[in-house]
Amino acid sequence: MxxxxxxxxxxxxxxxxxxxxxxxxxxxxxSAPVVIERAPEPANPDLERQVAELRAENQRLQSELAAATRAKAQGESSLQETAQELAALRAKLARSSTELQQSQARLNEASAHQAAQESEKKRADDAGAQATALQAQLEQLRKEKAEVDARLAAAEAEKAQLQKAVEERNQLAAEIEKLRQQPAAASPELTAKLAETETKLEAALRSFTQLQTENDQLKSAGLSQSAVAAEVEELRRKNAELETRLASAPPPPPDLAQQLAETEDKLNTVLRSYSLLERDSDLAKAEAARGAEEARTAAAKAAAESAAQISALFDELRQTQAQSAALAAENAQLKTRIAVLGPPPGSTLASPARPGATPPPATTPAPAPAAAQPRTHVVVAGDNLAKLSRTYYGTANRWDEILNANRDVIQNENVLPIGATLRIP
Missing domain, CATH: 1.20.5 (Single alpha-helices involved in coiled-coils or other helix-helix interfaces)
Structure with missing residues (x-):
């Protein structure tokens, strides 16, 4: 101012x-009319000095005004530059926010991928457990194969007994008097042997059915291993897509470099974990495939052996039935010959009646009925006393009767010896 x-x-x-x-x-x-000549007044030095100062001040003010005008122009230019810089900073801030959101999205994807890796590791652990279970099933199949071998040995022994029965049949021809008194003495024995053979055949059929079921389970386990392999391939594809996205992503701004570095470290950790998991999965798949192949081979071999054993038992059954029919035919022929020849001298047997004549009533006492043959059961895998009681009596509460009838065979009521023959009272 x-x-x-x-x-x-x-x-x-x-x-x-x-x-x-x-x-x-x-x-x-x-005062023109009066001409008075005056001497010229001396100049006023103060006024001249003030005029000079005013002129100098005016020039200075003009210089200041020009400087102020230039400063105003410069200020407006600087203000415009500042506005441009502010707009650039705002655009940079918007880009940084977008890149931050993208980095957060990538971080979320990496976290989701890590969770998927953990899930895949859990699946690999499950596959390892399945491989262990398959190994246990393989051991069980081997045990059952040993049991089938034992039953086959028992069938061989039964075959020897049947051959012995054939030899006894040859001796029956010489014992005509015994056949008269006990015409069907050999028939109950053959019937009992036939029933025992049928019981063993039924046990073999049950074992074959169980082996077939276990074989189907092993096939299902093989399908589950295929599903695990498909999931591993899917994870590989997702990992390749993630690497492609990371390679094509724009470079991060300076203020997000640290966060992106941390994200990349986490991603590298996840990738390392994935590599380890993939290696473990490959090992587990190879082990499971090897175990499944061994189990399938053992199951097929056991099934073939069981089928061969069943076929042999069927052959023995047919032979036994044929022998029984032959014995019955021979007994009928012997009875016919005895009836035609007539009773020997001094015999009390009645003579054969002529055709058309009414035979007198027989005076010989009726033969005593044959004693009922006891039931037997050959123990297979999965049998227990309650199951046998339910099968033969219709209730699971009479298992103690079977236990009391087989104290010499059953040492532990909770574990039945496989292949043992139990009496069913």
């Missing part, structure tokens, strides 16, 4: 100084 006031004062002084000569001229014009 000092400079404008000073400028106004100087302007007033300058106007006053300029008006003084004009006033002198007016005064001289009025």
């Amino acid at each position: 000092t400079t404008p006031l000073r400028f106004a004062a100087l302007s007033c002084s300058l106007a006053l100084a300029l008006s003084l000569p004009a006033a002198g001229e007016t005064a001289s014009g009025a």
Whole structure:
């Protein structure tokens, strides 16, 4: 405010100084008739000095005004540059926010991928457990194969007994008197042997059915291993897609470099975990495939052996039935011959009746009925006393009767010896 006031004062002084000569001229014009010559008035040094100062001040003010105008132009230019820089900073901030969101999305994807890796590791552990279970099933199949071998040995022994029965049949021809008194003495024995053979055949059929079921389970386990392999391939594809996305992603801004570095470290950790998991999965798949193949081979071999054993038992059954039919035919022929030849001298047997004659009533006592043959059961895998009681009696509460009837065979009521023959009272 000092400079404008000073400028106004100087302007007033300058106007006053300029008006003084004009006033002198007016005064001289009025007194024209009187000519008085005066000496020229001396110049006013103060006014000249003030005029010089005012002129200098005016120039200085003009210089300051020009400087202020230039400063204003520069300020406007600087303001425009500042506005442009502000707009650039806002755009940069928007890009940084977008990149931050993208980095967060990649971080979320990496976390999801890590969770998927953990899930895949769990699946691999499950596959290992399945392989262990398959190994246990393989051991069980081997045990059952040993049991089938034992039953086959028992069938061989039974075959020897049947051959012995054939030899006994040859001796029956020489014992005509015994056949008269006990015409069907050999028939109950053959019937009992036939029933025992049928019981063993039924046990072999149950074992074959169980082996077939276990074989189907092993096939299902093989399908589950195929599903695990498909899931591993899917994880590999997703990993390749993630690597492609990371390679094509734009470079991060400086303020997000640390966060992206941490994200890349986490991703590298996940990839390392995935590599280890993939290796473990490959090992588990190879082990499971090897175990499944061994189990399938053992199951097929056991099934073939069981089928061969069943076929042999069927052959023995047919032979036994044929022998029984042959014995019955021979007994009928012997009875016919005895009836045709008539009783020997002094015999109390009645003579054969002529055709058309009414035979007298027989006076010989009726033969005593044959004693009922006890039931037997050959123990197979999965049998227990309650199951046998339910099968033969229709209830699971009579298992103690079977236990009491087989104390010499059953040592532990909770574990039945496989292949043992139990009496069913």
